[in-house]
Amino acid sequence: MEMDEAERGFRDSPQILHDERLKTYLSGVLCKTVGFDRCGAARIYVVKDHRFNASMAPNGLMIVNTGLLARMHSEAELSTVLGHEFGHFELRHSLNRFRALRKGTDWLAWLGMAGAATGNDMTATQNAIILGFFSYNREQEKDADFLGAAYVRSSPYPLRASAVWKRLAEEDDATREERKLRKLKRATPGATDTHPTGAQRFAYFSQLEAEIGAQNGDDGQEQFREETSRILPDIFAGLVKGNDFAGADYVIRSRGDALGWDGLLLHTRAELYRLRGNPRDLITARQFYEKAITLPGAPPESWRGIGLTAMRTGDTENGKVALKEYLAKAPTSNDSAAIKMLLEN
Template sequence: MSGPVVLLSGLLLLVVLTGCAPNPVTGRQDFVMMSEAQELTLGRQASQQLEQQLSMVGDEALQAYVQGVGQRLAQASHRPGLDYRFRVVDSADVNAFALPGGHIYIHRGLLAYLNSEAELAAVLGHELGHVTARHGVRQQSMAMGTGLLSDLLTIGTGVRAAGDLSNILGTAMVRGYGREMELEADGLGAEYLARTGYRPQAMLSVIGVLKDQDDYHRQRAAAEGREVAGYHGLFATHPTHDQRLRQVVARAEALAGDQAQHDGIGEYLKAIDGLVYGSSAREGIVRGSQFFHVDLDLALSYPQGWVLVNRPDVLLAHTPDQQGFIALVLERLSRPLTAEELLRQRAGNQRLVQEQAFSGPGYQGYMAIIPGNQARRVAAIVRGEQAFLFVAGFRGRGPLELYDAGFVEVIGSFRALEASERAQAEPLRIRLRRARVGDNYASLAQGSPLGEEAEARLRLLNGHWPTGEPAAGQWLKVVK
């Protein structure tokens, strides 16, 4: 056996021996390179950074309700001694995630589509499973170990390409391991449901809700010729009839025995009555081809047919053919600047042509074109300490002139909110309604603020997508 191989074998053995710890769930030795104290510190720091970037829902009663459900699950988990925090993120995204050490987040966008406390517990239980099985720590340790393996291979063989190969292999291992972690988290979540009196079958119900969401958005995206991202987790690649998933749920049901199980439908619907649906006032409200933001005292108009995508950090819009786009971002000025000075500063060394100053009540603006093969329309508007920056252009097909009149129209529509627009700037909310004899989603969709997608979205909200109808006397979620 050659010297470098002996050295490499010894170093790899050292990594394995010093990087193992018993798994809190299985008791097996896992490859980890982080103590529990370090895990808690990492989770605390990550949660602090995250909550500086994401806003939490301001409804303290709802936050307390979610914390209470999560805490009951946590006390029945394999790591009851951690200081768990379950928080609702003020985002319309359908998502949930966990950070190491017990920091678990669910977006209000997902809450809107759940239909019982048991389904909420299933989501929280799944994320709790990631924490109790130390999945975040294990994945980070795997990544750290892969990097260290790359260095060791390079030292041991003198061939730098070997390090690249180990990175490729390590990435494949982590991705494969991720699917196993999702299944393990589902099994643990179902177990925690059984221990706390919820139906473990709620895990399958939630995956059905998420699968319906994914299918609906993929159908819409296909019709519009665009891609769509889905919720993370096992459901993304396995249907609800997946045999392994049903086996882990069945094992959890056996744990419940004769214990009474409940869904908590009434409690859950009461908790989310009044929940903001879609964009919040903090993010600004899209109404057809209009955008309104009360806190910024801002209104914008877009050409008919353009699609608006409102994100916390940027307001995007694109033309019906998805080739022209315009983005708006907000900045706070640290020192006084004119709109022209700000635009030139942001453009840097890029040449500006067709420069034009404009103004309106309380603000001044400056716009221009950055020429080239991928020409851009740019503009800056300054109102006190607020700076609004527009960047517009095209992809694929040009030239800029095909879309520029629309870009200039959007920039020129900048204005303070009119009194008649303030009511439209209020967010939509989930409201409860008892289904009457003869009610169907087609009739409920008439006059709905959800527009042409109202019928499909109401079915999704109530677990009846794609063709289900409400039963008389059933509590329904509608949007007003």
């Protein structure tokens, strides 16, 4: 009961992305993954949080971060993560953990995690390890992984878990390189590790996928692309505005490589470069914006991007032309007054 009350507050939080179509879509993928007889236990909420994370509470409330959706490339990949979280739920891991915590305030802290998310500075590997807010032990994580894989294997989806862990490792490498940290040795984990590392997960899922052999199921890649492209700015907002340029660039590029580049995705990459704003970035950003407007799906803000990067690199004349085009395409935008002032100077 305490949980349900907290859930009502949670539902009204500004951190929740309210998009019924997305929720229905995610519920559908979950139902296909774990079966229509089971999935009714879950109520999905999408949280505006750039980190790779999902979790499920003992009352059936399931959280999916926008950062998780940004990093997935198909329904099949998504099904491995949703199946994992549902696995914890079925195995009562979160309930046991909740009982161990005992205090309701801890539960409220869990519900409030979305709000706390923003200031945190974590590498992708840490993100991966906290998949599920509760700190489950290594055996529980592994059990949830294998139960999740079992759901996927009896679903219409092929098992695509290893690809997810491979990319998380690559993203982490990119982040570490940028921060001049040493790359993690992805060999055998230490005896004190309480969680399976990304490397271990990559290893056992690769082995499992090899044992299964050829898989015929449909990955649901096209459907996934369509449903997430529709709300791409919401999904990528946190990553673009965050502090991990290299990691965010990796995530955007890997999506483009897998699902193709449309105007909106290329615009997103342009924004990432413009916001970092090194002189070289502004030139690169302008190139991306200019390419974006030749592709389907480019938003009016691509013209704004061309205008701003042109002006900042000294090409005032073309900058003004592009900004006027932006105002013509988006006359009621929030920044139209500021843009008009730029044009008067």
